[in-house]
Amino acid sequence: MSKHYFASLLFAALAATSLATSAADTSKTAPPKAEAVQVAELGKIDLNSADAATLQRELSGIGESKARAIVAYREANGPFVSVDELLEVKGIGQAILSKNRDKLRVD
Known part of the structure; x- marks a missing residue:
């Protein structure tokens, strides 16, 4: 059971990191020309x-x-x-x- 718990925890952490990185990338917009x-x-x-x-x-x-x-x-x-x-x-x-x-x- 601890393997499944650890795998789920790892998946959640990676997913959260991925979402945070995506959100940070979209906030970097160039100033208007x-x-x-x-x-x-x-x-x-x-x-x-x-x-x-x-x-x-x-x-x-x-x-x-x-x-x-x-x-x-x-x-x-x-x-x-x-x-x-x-x-x-x-x-x-x-x-x-x-x-x-x-x-x-x-x-």
């Missing part, structure tokens, strides 16, 4: 802080070249004062702005 923070605030993308990759990923009709053009416009002309100023960027028209207006903000 800057791109995620840019989008998470107010659920909108800030045209004055979003990088090209974020713009391309989050906006409809914005590919790599248009995303880079938005960032280049911001660097050359300073921060956007309104979402409508996006129309000044080459390749951005009213249709693209209309599709994305609710996703954008300017801080």
Whole structure:
């Protein structure tokens, strides 16, 4: 009988250790990336802080070249004062702005 008791005790100890290790592993999450923070605030993308990759990923009709053009416009002309100023960027028209207006903000 002592063999069964010892085996059961050993099994319980190993199972508890395994569960504790699994719980510890899931608590080690990486901090959010800057791109995620840019989008998470107010659920909108800030045209004055979003990088090209974020713009391309989050906006409809914005590919790599248009995303880079938005960032280049911001660097050359300073921060956007309104979402409508996006129309000044080459390749951005009213249709693209209309599709994305609710996703954008300017801080």
